[in-house]
Amino acid sequence: MTRSRRPRQLPRRVLAAVVGALGLLALTVLLPGASARFTSVTANPAGAWATDGVAAPTGLTAVQTCTRTPITFRGATTATSQSPLTLSPPATTQVGDVLVAQVAYYGAATISAPSDWTHLFTDTSGGFVTSAVYHKVATGADTATFTRPDSSPGDMVGGILAYGGVDRSSPVAVSARVTGAGETVTLPTVTTTVKDTMVVYLLGRRVAPFPTPGGLRERWKLSSDSEGVTAADESFVGPGTTPSRSTSLAGSTTEYVAQTIALRPVAPLVEAALSWTASSSSWATGYHLERSSGGTVQSTRPITPITTPTATEGPLVNGTAYTFRLSAYRGTWTSASVTTTLTPSC
Template identity: 45%
Template sequence: MSRCRTVPSRSLPALPALLALLALLALLVLPTAAAAFRATTTNPANSLAADRLQPPSGLTATQSCSTATIVHVGSSSSTGLGTLVLQTPPGTDPGDVLVAQVSNKGGGTSLLTPPAGWTSIRRDTVHRPDAVPQVTSALFWRAAVAGEPSSATFTLNASVEMVGGIATYRGVSTADPVDASQVRTGTSATATTPSVTTTTAATMLVDFTAKWQDDLPAPTGTQQRWRLTSGGSTAHYGVSAGDVAFAGTGATPTRTAASPTSSSSEWLAQTIALRPDPQQPSAVLTWTATPSSWATGYRGERVVAGTVQAISSAPMGTTTVTDTGLVDGTTYTYRVWAYRGSWVSEDATTTLTPSC
């Protein structure tokens, strides 16, 4: 009778160790940190797949220089003999710009002294055909300050009739207020203003007239600010002023001021264009959308000298934003990236140093 042989048993690998090994292998093949949810036509459930969130591209920053709207605040006018005292218009605030017309009978050889702080724009004279000067008109400007004087006194070194006015404007550049100026003279019943060529948009045109033995209304199409004469004698003359906004740049239209009496005499017409005060610059950021259409949107930073000044976000479909409150001469670095949840793309970067 045969005996059964007993075969010694061998230990098999423990099941827990095997499971741990399989788990380690699974971790090694999981998606990297660049993984994100991706939707495709074959994977509508947005299952987790190995994919990289792509950044936006072509980021640019372009400066935008907005300007103030020029408005008229107030006006005053007066007459005098050898001295012309003009009251500062009510409502004048520091930073406003005052414009004065100071005219006199006769020529411009007499010394005209303005008060301190007033800057000459131009001084023009119209003559008779025999070269005798009839009327002279001078224009000045001044930036109003805190404690602005209540009046301005202009003095001639001759005792002749004087007429003029002051207008206050808000929103005008105090550094360089006059963009352009010109004069035209003639002898007729109707005066025609000159055309000026502006280099800045959104200017305010101010037209001035002076006419021998007549007082013209402000030129057509303007808002009259003053109109008065030097006296009632036959040797009198009159002045007027009016203003109108001019939106664009280039040559301005001419305007007419017709005599109410149809009297033909010597006249001059002056036009100035007031330049608007530039406002704080802004940056217009533009980029090409991320090709990762499953991203939620974009985030961005404005950085100055390594310090983040502002953080913002924009939804998908946005490829242009405007950043305001910048300062001329400061270099700004902009960073824009795409995101979805905690996933983020690399940055698109550009810089801008505004100079408005």
């Protein structure tokens, strides 16, 4: 009689190990990137993935911020002499400042100036008084000599103003000039679309200078033997039209020139102030922030920790539309994203 053999059974410990290995293999096959995900899950408190996953942030908003550098008056110098007239910049001038020079003289001749000074305009009233205006960016070698080519009588008179925080590539936002004769002069107003300009007023007058108009900061008032000059300025928030300013010198109806210049400030730093409600995930690490414009991604960066509710993005360009996309992450896990848009107009 032959005995039948029972199938050989695996020990329980071996069987448990085989089942565990098969389960792990199935997890690896079924979940993309499962190895990293498995590590993330098992490294967190029990049940974290099951209860909150990687929850997305909510309520993303973007508000523009415009950081402006105010135009600063550095100083002023004046001089008077027969031709040629040499003007030195103020001792407090810094390299990169914008310099404005006024030269006034008798007659209507055209004067010569150094080649590194840009001629803005020259105005003559009645053939008796002329005021020429120039500007340049300070380099540290800014002494200027102005020469009148004719033999007209009378000294030349003028000065240099120095300002910091002015746009070096396009310092003059707008200007206006008037000429006339009489006891009273109304300074020309200007209308500017630029915010936070510095408005400079330059007066040239036959014989004595006009008093500084009320409401302005006097920068100089000086006479030669034939002409007088007055310089003043004021900060103008704008945009819009500058206030009307007048000044008078009783008993004198001589010729005058009045010139107004609005200096353009350095362009503001434009940024986006982003805010959101933080992810409710108890184990997410941080956020991925993406900035794009015109369908092109310009930058991506992580933001940590997960409790962070704000960020700043920039610099941005005025008039350009931007999209900001934010998502929470843990390792290779990423939540759904929230987006917002902004077109700054500082």
